[in-house]
Amino acid sequence: MPKKVDHDERRAHIAEAVLRIAGRDGLDAATLRDVATEAGMSLGAVQYYVRSKEEMLRHAFAHLGERVTARIMAGIDAEPVTVRNFLVSMATEMLPLDPRRRAERRAWQAFVVRGGEVPELAEALREGRSWLLGKVAELIAEGRRTGDVPPELDPWHESVALLAVIEGLSADLMLGLREPEATLATVRYHVRRILP
Template sequence: MGARHEERRRQIAEALLAIIDRHGLDAVSLRDVAAEAEVSLGAVQHYFRSKDEMLLFALDYISERGTERIQRNLGQGERPPRAIVRDILAELVPADDQRRAELRIATAFTARSLVSPNLADHLRTGYAALHDVLALLIRHAQDAGEMPAALDPERTAATLFALAEGLGTHVLIGHRDPQGALAILDEHLDRLAATAR
């Protein structure tokens, strides 16, 4: 993809996120996105032609942004595997406005995927990939002596993923604040590290 194509794609994605953040997903039309991004309707339709495609586009974009944030952290010197696990899990907790907007979209996507098999497939693929990365990093953390060898990496990854997912939902609806949620996550990680079994 050329740089110009990439820039156009970014421009449309940012416009879409801004509208969803202001008005929610129900109210967004392709025309609105074109107006907000100051491009033609045809330019928008190059990227998505329906609401489901629009949502897929937004989800892919925010996944990329999340991955980039994690990779930026990785770039800052040697980062131990357990810290990377924590970085990834913390991405699921809306601790700032950008992540909050992203997780609102992810929640809309989840709700919609319950009545759209196509979206559900896409979602499951992403979840399975995230689970596998977590399980792999937990194995690295065990090899590095940061986590007890007795822990089952798959089970531990599944538990951490579900905990972070639930904390994300609780912060998003205002049941808990981001700092409290991250403290719960850290306590759970510490408790795992202290497990003797």
């Protein structure tokens, strides 16, 4: 009896190989051939799932977003779901606090740089960023409705500011300018400012 192949699992395996290469060596090193080697697959098998490097990169980018989102949701499953817990969990998963998240941050940065050259990837980056900004603004607006967020705070501007704080802290961590605990303390401070 022929072995049954899980196509979603294979696509995820290819995306993980792309992310490992991108996090280690940058996206230029993520050729179809090198991804096949990294994934332990033949080039033909990789090409069965992705027809071009650009399609492979778009798929890997989407996979990265799904992976981080799943970890954010898992982080709040352990606690009561509140706006504060969600925002802290989101920041914690987006910050490069350990080797795995540093590799993801390097891959993310490589995708952003590549997005300047590839319109389809740039569009996916914009859509992902807009979704995240909107989701955070929606949560902050919900906090305003329940009285947890001061009424004078604008949800959209607070969303933009929080994500800018995360980006800036990420750069500091990548450069070795901040320690993880001090970084998390800054995130908690900022979130307490929004949700006193």
